[in-house]
Amino acid sequence: MDALIGWVALAVAVLMAALILAYSLTRRATWPTFRHMPPFDALAVDLGRSVEAGTRLHVALGSGSLTSNDSAASLIGLATLSQIATAGSVSDKPPLATSGDGAVALLAQDVLRVAFRQQRAEDRYDPLLGRVTGVGAQGYAAGAMHTAPDEDVTATIVLGAVGPEAALIAESGARRGTVIGGTLDVQGQTALYVTADHPLIGEELFASGAYLHVNRAHAASLQAQDILRWLVIASIVGLAVVRTLGLL
Amino acid sequence: MRFKASVVVAILTGAIMLLGYFLPGIFFASVRDVMLRSGMIIGTVALLLGVGNLLQVHLRKIREQRPGHLYSIFMVISLFSVFAVVVLFGPAHPYSVWVVSEIQRPLEIGLMGLLAVVLLLAGVRLLFRRQALGTLVFFLTAFLVLLGTAPLPFISLPFLEGLRNWIAQVPAVAGARGIILGVALGATATGLRVLLGFDQPYER
Amino acid sequence: MSDVAAAALGFFLTVAILSYVLGDNVLFRIAAHLLIGVTAGYLAAVAWQSVLWPQLFGRMLNLMAWLDPALWIPLILVLLMIGRSTPRLSVLSSVPMAFLVGLAAAVAVGGALTGTLIPQIAATAVSLSPVRQSSGAVFFDLESALSNLIILVGTVTTLAYFHFGARPRAGEVPARPFWVAPLARVGEVFLAVAFGALYAGALAASLTALIDRVVFVQQIVGRLLP
Amino acid sequence: MADVRCPMCGKPNAEEAETCLYCQARLKPVGPGAAPGGDAEPVAAGGEPAPDWLSRLRDQGSPMPGGTRELSGEPESPTDKEASDWLSRIRTRADDESPSPSGATSPAEDVFGRGKPAEPSGPSPAFAPSAGEGVPASAATPLAEPASEEDEPEWLKRLRARRAVEGTPGAAPAPSFPAPQATGEGLPPDWMHAPHEDLATGPTAAASPQPAGSEGGMPSWLSDVQPPAPRPTPVENVPPAAPATPAAFASEDDELRGAYSEKEIPDWLVSAREEAAAPVAGLAGGPEAPTETPPLEELLAPGVLPEWLTAGSSPTPPPMEALGAGLEQAVLPPWLRAMRPVEGPLAPKGEAGEAEERVESAGPLAGLRGVLPPKVEAEVGRHPPVLPSVLDIQPAHAAHAELLQRIISTPESRAVPRARRRPQARPWGGLVVLVILVAAMIVPGLTGTSVFARPSVVAVETLQTANLINSLPLDRPLLLAVDYDAAASAELEAAALAVLDHVMTIGAPIASVSTRPVGPALAERLMARTRAAHPQYQAGINYLPLGYLPAGPIGLRAFAANPWQAVYAQSAPESWDAGLVAALHASSNFSAILVVASDPAVLQTWIEQVHTAVPSVPLVAIVSAAAEPLARPYYESAFPSVQGMVVGLAGAEAYECLNALDPASGRCGRPGVADSMWDPFGMAVLGAVLILLVGGLASVIRRGVISMRRTSHE
Structure with missing residues (x-):
């Protein structure tokens, strides 16, 4: 049974990798159309405001570590941060990324540095734009709650591995501006569902790269996700039918 | 064409680890074992660097006398004193346990209690903000589940408890499954993007 | 005596944290910074005591241990990581981070596929004609058949809700394809139910935490008052 | 196969490749020359919006009067495949379906809610206005900018500015246009130069300082302009090829975007920007365009800027008038922005240095980056034919520029719309909620009564847990995973204590481990609280604290393989029971695994990494009540990974009751921690339900009132 699961999983991984590769390398393909998602519109507005009014965006990458099960959330948060940083690097107050994990904070620094360099604003780069506000879920939340009031933040973007304490960060952010948020943790999603102005629920978090045009691979992987989604649905329904008929 | 060592390392590491998930074998097992233990150590060092970063932020605040630097002093002192106690006596020593029980626990639980207030307020605000079918269903469910969780004074309503259990076991599970299946797909895609070298957050 | 001190401390900390409902204030900030400091200090100490010393630095004293690649590989990577501020090493300094990211990606993929995707598919795709045995006879179990059906429909429609692809429409925002839209509507309801249940659970859990604190304060006050 | 090197990443690509295989940057410029098929849809790199409008434009074959299609044409219609551009979508929701070259008017929706009057749709405005209007002259310029460009990085603005310059002279020859064609053939240098040339010529024609300034940021602009450095102007570029303009422009534009789209410059931003630019230009005053946006005007100190601008323009020769406000608008903000005080080192300085770096850098940047403003700026100074006329004006400009700079550099005068700030949320809501909850919680304690019924049914999963523990073997340790944070300890300690009480009553040895740093201390706390009732549980004898296990799933995977090595890797303390320690060398030796977790993901990790290894x-x-809906699927399944559950305070209460059930009376005999919290819990939940109910009613009433008012209003 376990071996079977392993092989099926491997097959799924290979299929998905092939799809992502195929789509990303399709040279003539146009950028695919995705359904309208208001949080990303809001993000654009917030970015604009930040650049224009010289206020800060706070990207909360959560307290999850790279070696935790939520690592995918941290990875997508970092990818999104690169885009936000690219746009926001010209702001008087460039975006600030907070994390509760050292490795994620270091990566956030790298991402910010690359974004600044590409915008030729490297001299404005400050390593502490990627920072740890506290370690552990609660420690991180306690620190991140102070980021909005202390750093003139107009928009809080929660993108990463956070649990229910995301509500506290969102609440503090909401006192200063808009809150956009998504996370992988379902409890965190629930918290953001009620507290954020623009919650990203479920896997919508993973769409951020494609909606912000990080690179073609993000759009490709979203397309691959869609294809696999229907394969999953088909296998659920098919398996259920087979089992209902007593064939398995 | 520039050959980046880091990309190769990331892809190789990921590939070996991933294949190890699916293809058991002596070679993979031993290589993976080394990788896992290295990963544990590096992850821990990164954790320490995170604490270093935290200190850096607050020390800078103190040095530049920014508003709120008094709190930072407070934080730095508490950090070092707790570090000293735990390093000297060990994490399970009564002193360390005292620190956790009498300082950390009240604070964390307090924050959690605060969460109750925040969640309730946000729930009420949500009713004002978004009035749609989804919100209505959301609140109806929350009501029923809460009522079913709560013991009622004097009486016991098995019906309510049964309904609550049914909600928690059937439709909520269905929705949650949809979410976690989708999230699994997204996580797979995200991981594979890194393994294919499209995302390189480690690039400096 | 220490009990009294601990009680007073706990009382102060509880009140300080909860004072946030009045807005950001001095007491709350003190408490929050204390929390940050304590958790970070504790974590750093545990990291050293439980991992770095026994698994890395402590072992370095033992010459034989150097034969183990699990000692020197991480050591090299750790040195690279610490030396990341040195410009000369900048090419190599991303290697340990790349290593971690590679691990993270593998963990994400492996965990998601073997731990969630496949088992959850298997768990959802159950028979819609379950039987139950009762006193030797076999019956069709209507109740669980209904449950299974609801779970199946809910899972499928919720998954469909997230479908991202869309058709561009003239003059309007891109929306889901017509054949996904009705599924998505149903999925939305299941999503709302799931979030409602989770919200209630989160509320119950955090209320329990609040009770812990309130009962604690109540006890202290009760002790002070005759 | 002949390789084409990607201008972005320097990697070799197949000759026929349109976009880079590695970074998706466009390899071939889009434009008449570029697309062999002529009307083949150009694909911008990195998913750059393929200029649908461009092909349409081509089909219509109408060289617009003004010519600058790209600025305005950019906003993709929703029909556009590339409409995925999220930013543009907001902006152009109401936008034109098809950017008709003839400049059909369509309401351009301001992204940021500062609505703009319907104006000439994208295509024409950028050009027309510039052609039609005198130099900036209008205060509108700076005003309009912020609105439309809120999110533009500087480089983009500069880019746009340059384009505006190029486009400016509808009348003036569009010098750059020939260049693109060369580009089409894949001769990067040419098209790269083109922009600069335009730039240079633009000013000449217009004799307006703005363009130059726009390129470099104030200081450099001034200095650059003044010394008329000898500048070799490629002759080919000068001859205006007006008809070619639109396409040429477009191609260049695409080129640029293609180059940057990947990574460097988000295409969404680019297109967004361009869209933003279009309305502005139109606003500024295409011949038929409405001239002004009033709200914006208010934003900037109206007195100062216009004056300066007009003054500056007055000395300029007539062509300048022709330059039009479109130019102005596009141009001004960037350097305004550049002059603004920034937190870090001043932008201009950095840019100058940066620019040089850029030019030198080889490989990836060879082609495209050179096009970017910094280089332009550098070249501006070397353009001889252009500058002399500008020079004359210089003193006046300088004075005004200085003044402006001073004004701008005082933060107060920054006429930038502040972000919407919510009024500090009134704390009363939170206070009221807290007071209600606290009041509810202390009532049972004050009255000393327990009015809440204990759970009437013990859940199946709780019973299963109890049964499983009843049948535990006593020779092997039970693994207790203390995987919750201190925050969750209120709820989970109650449940864990109830179950531990049972385990200890049976007498099974326990080993504890945690993937949370604080776990060891919490485990110790649990043991300390049970010690009174079960003093035989001492560390090393029948309780082995294994401590902290780092790195989450990775650590757990190592733990599943060999628990002892993962945790200790060293010899055990001498006082420890050797038999028990020996049992820790394989995870299959555990009698059961008891995971106490607040986070369902942690439970999931245990299942994935450990349980699958030793099924x-x-x-x-x-688990916490909050985690139940997510933990339950693991229990309710055909092949359950979880063999028993205790959920939240209710589960704890039930388990406590089971532990001390008096068989005779069927009543709970020895209440524990959970029981002491039961009544406050009941009251608190009722309080919460009450708050939600009142809130819900209030929202419904409010909605009713609003709709009633609305109907009465109508």
């Missing part, structure tokens, strides 16, 4: 060892989950 024979039963796993029991003690």
Whole structure:
């Protein structure tokens, strides 16, 4: 049974990798159309405001570590941060990324540095734009709650591995501006569902790269996700039918 | 064409680890074992660097006398004193346990209690903000589940408890499954993007 | 005596944290910074005591241990990581981070596929004609058949809700394809139910935490008052 | 196969490749020359919006009067495949379906809610206005900018500015246009130069300082302009090829975007920007365009800027008038922005240095980056034919520029719309909620009565847990995973204590481990609280604290392989029971695994990493009420990974009751921690329900009132 699961999983991984590769390398393909998602519109507005009014965006990458099960959330948060940083690097107050994990904070620094360099604003780069506000879920939340009031933040973007304490960060952010948020943790999603102005629920978090045009691979992987989604649905329904008929 | 060592390392590491998930074998097992233990150590060092970063932020605040630097002093002192106690006596020593029980626990639980207030307020605000079918269903469910969780004074309503259990076991599970299946797909895609070298957050 | 001190401390900390409902204030900030400091200090100490010393630095004293690649590989990577501020090493300094990211990606993929995707598919795709045995006879179990059906429909429609692809429409925002839209509507309801249940659970859990604190304060006050 | 090197990443690509295989940057410029098929849809790199409008434009074959299609044409119609551009979508929701070259008017929706009057749709405005209007002259310029460009990085603005310049002279020859064609053939240098040339010529024609300034940021602009450095102007570029303009422009534009789209410059931003630019230009005053946006005007100190601008323009020769406000608008903000005080080192300085770096850098940047403003700026100074006329004006400009700079550099005068700030949320809501909850919680304690019924049914999963523990073997340790944070300890300690009480009553040895740093201390706390009732549980004898296990799933995977090595890797303390320690060398030796977790993901990790490795060892989950819906699927399944559960305070209460059930009376005899919290819990939940109910009613009433008002209003 376990071996079977392993092989099926491997097959799924290979299929998905092939799809992502195929789509990303399709040279003539146009950028695919995705359904309208208001949080990303809001993000654009917030970015604009930040650049224009010289206020800060706070990207909360959560307290999850790279070696935790939520690592995918941290990875997508970092990818999104690169885009936000690219746009926001010209702001008087460039975006600030907070994390509760050292490795994620270091990566956030790298991402910010690359974004600044590409915008030729490297001299404005400050390593502490990627920072740890506290370690552990609660420690991180306690620190991140102070980021909005202390750093003139107009928009809080929660993108990463956070649990229910995301509500506290969102609440503090909401006192200063808009809150956009998504996370992988379902409890965190629930918290953001009620507290954020623009919650990203479920896997919508993973769409951020494609909606912000990080690179073609993000759009490709979203397309691959869609294809696999229907394969999953088909296998659920098919398996259920087979089992209902007593064939398995 | 520039050959980046880091990309190769990331892809190789990921590939070996991933294949190890699916293809058991002596070679993979031993290589993976080394990788896992290295990963544990590096992850821990990164954790320490995170604490270093935290200190850096607050020390800078103190040095530049920014508003709120008094709190930072407070934080730095508490950090070092707790570090000293735990390093000297060990994490399970009564002193360390005292620190956790009498300082950390009240604070964390307090924050959690605060969460109750925040969640309730946000729930009420949500009713004002978004009035749609989804919100209505959301609140109806929350009501029923809460009522079913709560013991009622004097009486016991098995019906309510049964309904609550049914909600928690059937439709909520269905929705949650949809979410976690989708999230699994997204996580797979995200991981594979890194393994294919499209995302390189480690690039400096 | 220490009990009294601990009680007073706990009382102060509880009140300080909860004072946030009045807005950001001095007491709350003190408490929050204390929390940050304590958790970070504790974590750093545990990291050293439980991992770095026994698994890395402590072992370095033992010459034989150097034969183990699990000692020197991480050591090299750790040195690279610490030396990341040195410009000369900048090419190599991303290697340990790349290593971690590679691990993270593998963990994400492996965990998601073997731990969630496949088992959850298997768990959802159950028979819609379950039987139950009762006193030797076999019956069709209507109740669980209904449950299974609801779970199946809910899972499928919720998954469909997230479908991202869309058709561009003239003059309007891109929306889901017509054949996904009705599924998505149903999925939305299941999503709302799931979030409602989770919200209630989160509320119950955090209320329990609040009770812990309130009962604690109540006890202290009760002790002070005759 | 002949390789084409990607201008972005320098990697070799197949000759016929349109976009880079590695970074998706466009390899071939889009434009008449570029697309062999002529009307083949150009694909911008990195998913750059393929200029649908461009092909349409081509089809219509109408060289617009003004010519600058790209600025305005950019906003993709929703029909556009590339409409995925999220930013543009907001902006152009109401936008034109098809950017008709003839400049059909369509309401351009301001992204940021500062609505703009319907104006000439994208295509024409950029050009027309510039052609039609005198130099900036209008205060509108700076005003309009912020609105439309809120999110533009500087480089983009500069880019746009340059384009505006190029486009400016509808009348003036569009010098750059020939260049693109060359580009089409894949001769990067040419098209790269083109922009600069335009730039240079633009000013000449217009004799307006703005363009130059726009390129470099104030200081450099001034200095650059003044010395008329000898500048070799490629002759080919000068001859205006007006008809070619639109396409040429477009191609260049695409080129640029293609180059940057990947990574460097988000295409969404680019297109967004361009869209933003279009309305502005139109606003500024295409011949038929409405000239002004009033709200914006208010934003900037109206007195100062216009004056300066007009003054500056007055000395300029007539062509300048022709330059038009479109130019102005596009141009001004960037350097305004550049002059603004920034937190870090001043932008201009950095840019100058940066620019040089850029030019030198080889490989990836060879082609495209050179096009970017910094280089332009550098070249501006070397353009001889252009500058002399500008020079004359210089003193006046300088004075005004200085003044402006001073004004701008005082933060107060920054006429930038502040972000919407919510009024500090009134704390009363939170206070009221807290007071209600606290009041509810202390009532049972004050009255000393327990009015809440204990759970009437013990859940199946709780019973299963109890049964499983009843049948535990006593020769092997039970693994207790203390995987919750201190925050969750209120709820989970109650449940864990109830179950531990049972385990200890039976007498099974316990080993504890945690993937949370604080776990060891919490485990110790649990043991300390049970010690009164079960003093025989001492560390090393029948309780082995294994401590902290780092790195989450990775650590757990190592733990599943060999628990002892993962945690200790060293010899055990001498006082420890050797038999028990020996049992820790394989995870299959555990009698059961008891995971206490607040986070369902943690439980999931235990299942994935450990339980799948040793499926024979039963796993029991003690989870928070919040985690139940997510933990339950693991229990309710055909092949359950979890063999028993205790959920939240209710589960704890039930388990406590089971522990001390008096068989005779059927009543709970020895209430524990959970029981002491039961009544406050009941009251608190009722309080919460009440708050939600009142809130819900209030929202419904409010909605009713609003709709009633609306109907009465109508």
